[in-house]
Amino acid sequence: MLGLPDGTRACLFDLDGVLTDTASVHAAAWKQMFDEYLRTRAEREGAGSDPAFRPFDVKSDYGPYVDGKPRLAGTDSFLRSRGIELPAGGPGDAPGAETVFALATRKNDLVQEKIVTVGVDVYPGSVRYLHAVKEAGLTTAVVSSSANAEQVLRVAGLLELIDHRVDGITAKERGLPGKPAPDTFLAAAADLGVGKEEAVVFEDALAGVASGKAGGFGFVVGVDRLGHADALREHGADVVVADLAELLEDGS
Structure with missing residues (x-):
């Protein structure tokens, strides 16, 4: 139903451009x-x-x-x-x-x-997908270079759907290099207690997709908001969608 590989335990979402239109x-x-x-x-x-x-x-x-x-x-x-x-x-x-x-x-x-x-606009398809992920029993994290991620999630009404957050503040505190280095995604998976092969990365930025590929994650979903699907694939996306709702088998 979620369009993800068997054995997936966690979904790691970029924020800007994937869940919210804060881009x-x-x-x-x-x-x-x-x-x-x-x-x-x-x-x-x-x-x-x-x-x-x-x-x-x-x-x-x-x-x-x-x-x-x-x-x-x-x-x-x-x-x-x-x-x-x-x-x-x-x-x-x-x-x-x-x-x-x-x-x-x-x-x-x-x-x-x-x-x-x-204010902050939220992609309706992403909200539907987040609810489906939670109903399926998977854990969720937002992995963003933004230092304003918590504020954005709160304004957008998404906090209750996100189990963990690794953002710009976290990266600074831990000394983690930013994307395209995979360190922030790897930290999120480790914090959630799942192996990288059990986690799926959702990204709209080329640097973010590259970081998911470099981290050796089980699956990388490219979200094409800018009409650069081919570039997302070239940077390592296993599948590219225009909206996360496309991953739901019934599209609902």
Whole structure:
């Protein structure tokens, strides 16, 4: 009924783009943060080698540089794509500091603001699938690079359907590298007391699918929200669906 291999005991879900449509919230926050910085930089450099303001393009920049990556890595990745190298910085940076840490913090502040003011959309098919998973007696975990995962789950009304969470806060506390490294997914499986071959990874990001493949999990489900099914398969997805409800035999 769940479209999963026999012997599956746990389902490990990415959050943004798989269970909730917070990807649009994150994309809007990334764009606002980067555009503010890029505009200021262009105005400051004036007659420099490349003074023109080129805004962050959600269609061409979000997927390759920030989607599915830890916030600091995503910030640095996009900046380098524009030939910009900034100091890493740290928690003591002032809000306006020109460091990767300060910019990433600004993005996180914007996300939290938008979650409260705009809210969180939940994919109905994912909710149906989560209920079916729980009814089948499988354990569930959310594995996300976001530090706001608990807040998103609460706002979305999904907390009672999730048994465990390994998020950006967990990764920082444990020193776990982010996706595409498999460490966060492996940690979730270990925390749930299941072997990786007994766990299924659900991901919409290429980096996330790659991490599931690299971790040697029993099955990797790619969720195609952006029309890149072939790329998801190339990165290691065993099956690709447009919505989790497709995995339910009766589609209900």
